Amino acid sequence: MSFSRKHLLGLEDLEAKEIIEILNTAVPCKDIIKREIKKLPTLRGRSVVTLFFEPSTRTRISFELAAKRLGADTVSIAINTSSVQKGENFVDTVKTVEALGADFIVLRHSVAGSPQLLAETVKCRVINAGDGAHEHPTQALLDLFTLRERCGEIAGLKVVIVGDIMHSRVAKSNIYGLSKLGADVTVVGPPTLLPPGIEELGVRVMTDLDAALEEANVVNVLRIQKERQQKGLFPSLREYTRLYGLTKERLARAPRDLIIMHPGPANLGVEISEEAATDPRSVITTQVTNGVAVRMALLYLMSGGENGDELLN
């Protein structure tokens, strides 16, 4: 089997077997990273452009490292959104980027649906690196990879995603990916941060984090944006932390083998305490390493690679 998608816009339309293929391919990729083989020739002569309309150092660097390991040329373009609003049009910008000779555009944008618009506008391949509150598929893929590495199997895992589900692309891509691979997902947050109809995506919805954690195997803690408080969605960060933060005390009551995840960057002391982030049960730094492996696998498969085995030679 080969991965035949032209673009990766989200996990909603991927099939389980396609997700598994990416995860399988990421296994040898991770070995390559660990063995410190500098470069593979797979993407030699190809260019991967990271086009970020929203700053995210870690996602951008992760993509660039992945592309470089496969021998691609990388170009990173960061666009200040304030200048875009002053009339620099998205469609014009992306056409220019394509004309400069991109084979892949990795797009981060604050507006949901922008990767779709990009894919409709250019001829090159598009990878969504996060669009508004829509999807962040590679984050979910690296989360899945990390869980599979830890637990062997995703089916049957009880995963709690806690925090700002309303505005979270990470939550959505995780929900799609986890559900397709047979995990049991619960989302937890204050009612103001739970989007309408989220249960129709096949998740359980709860508002009490302690109760949700009782049976959980995994907790994925989402970053809380401080401006949500200013918009009146909850009264204070202090109260948010008390109700939904993964604090030392709450962790002490949680199952002993609970796996702790966070997509980063964390607001330590707000949604997660420093103790929880550095607890032996935390896989947060592993997630970062795995991000490169998963993105390598994706670039490899999208550029026509058949299966991961040849990566080992």
Added chain:
Amino acid sequence: MAMNCLIKNGLLVDPVADRYGEYDLMIKEGKIVGVGKDLAGEGLEVIDARNLVIMPGLIDLHVHLREPGQEEKETIATGTRAAAKGGFTSITAMPNTIPSADSASVITFVKAKSKEEGVVRVYPVGNITKGGVGRELAELADLTEAGAVAFSDDGLSILNAEVERYAFMYGKLFNKPFLLHCEDKNLTADGVMHEGTVSTRLGLKGIPAVAEEVIIARDLLLAEETGARIHLCHISTKRSLDLFRGAKARGVKVTAEVTPHHLTLTDQEVAGYNTATKVSPPLRPLQDVEALQEALIEGAIDLIATDHAPHTKEEKHQEYSLAPFGMTGLETALGVILTKFYHTGKISLERIVQLMSVNPAKVLNIPGGTLKEGSPADLILLDLNTEWEVKKDDFISKGKNSPFIGKKLKGKNLATMVAGEWVYKS
């Protein structure tokens, strides 16, 4: 140049004159001078309307002509030609132009320009408040004298209830309706589509249904208390309908319109992020659409208006959240209504005439809605059975932002006459 002619053998649908059947129409000097069987019109040009339906020209109470100020989106010249093509012989010009129609001079300009460059009758609507921003009353007497047929701050609701209450009270000096766009801007916030499962899936910021309903409830109460005559623009939810029906039953002077798009499209259309689906109020879920359809069929809704809101290609060809709200409607409205309601047997041709001609004329207190003797010769000839596909390149309007592009419709206007003159022929 108005012509004298005889239109023969068409199927006349004129519920006001209680006529439905094959009639000949004699037209002289811009007026209907005779309606009957086998009329002899010596020396008159004879038009054979065999197999065609003759209706009073349609009247659209909700049109954004964009002139003055946004001629890149639409002009009076292009907008009225689009109207003529769609079968409309009278349209309003909504006041959210640049400058806003909050002074007599803008009303005068729109009237003069329409006379010079327009092909259908244009009735300007004046603002309720200065600049249409809901703070201070506009000079309603001046606007009335200049020729405004109604008052509206369309696009926005007057958020300050005191300002609206005074407007409703002061407005009793004039027998003009208030056309109200009902949305609480604090609740819509920066939402771009209906808030629900689809917005959650797409990751787009939602606009809750209650943003519309809360203002409708308030406006109905203020109208009830002040005795003002109000017209609810483009209502789109089941609860809005319930509020409207309840108030009407209590005797509140209220009418309401729905749009062809809210009647036929759901929020599912937004999947794919086609910005032509971005409209205010937003496309709603199926249960709301079905409630609107039922209300239309039962006769609870007064009229259909398009909320024709053209935008440029560039404005719509960008990220969903950044594209402006609004879709065009003049050239598709009749086809959509015929396809979805007439050809499915849900409403009759007479009812369509009521909804799209008679009642808008009544609300605005303007001529039209009938072809009885002495009426202006504003009429259309349509072929009920022509099947056609909505194509971007076929629009006369400058705005190509239609969610119906690519859809197949059945029934089409073939010719439009205003004051005895053909202003559109296919």
